[in-house]
Amino acid sequence: MVHFSLTTYSLDDDYSTFGKGKNHQDEWVKYFDNITGYAFGDALISNINLEFAHIEDKSVAIIDVKASSAYVYMKSKADNRKQFYIRRNGSTVEIRDEEILAYVKQKWG
Numbered sequence: 001m002v003h004f005s006l007t008t009y010s011l012d013d014d015y016s017t018f019g020k021g022k023n024h025q026d027e028w029v030k031y032f033d034n035i036t037g038y039a040f041g042d043a044l045i046s047n048i049n050l051e052f053a054h055i056e057d058k059s060v061a062i063i064d065v066k067a068s069s070a071y072v073y074m075k076s077k078a079d080n081r082k083q084f085y086i087r088r089n090g091s092t093v094e095i096r097d098e099e100i101l102a103y104v105k106q107k108w109g
Contacts, residue, residue, distance in 0.1 A: 010058035025052060028061070039074050071104050 014031075015024035029050065037045060049064040073082040084100050085092050095103060 008055050008058055008060060011052075011061060012059055015059065025059070032061070038077065040072055044068065044072055071108065
């Protein structure tokens with residue numbers, strides 16, 4: 001993952017959890033599919049483009065997410081609660097109840 005500070009984080013630590021004799025990149029893609037499918041549902045997967053590269057001799061994933069044409073909830077693994085997040089100018093925040101209704105109406109009509 002590449003953080004906003006442009007620090008490169010390698011997948012190598014993740015790869016080491018999959019054991020010897022396995023295709024680590026393939027195992028990581030399965031893991032990524034499982035967590036994104038759980039959190040956002042399988043329909044959103046078509047909005048995600050996943051590529052791999054080597055930067056500074058590190059294996060990295062490049063994840064490009066297209067905007068959804070409909071609103072998407074995220075399911076929390078901690079308490080199984082559906083959450084709704086929006087992107088503000090410099091941050092991402094959860095909104096609830098009436099705020100969700102107003103936001104969805106304003107954004108998608």
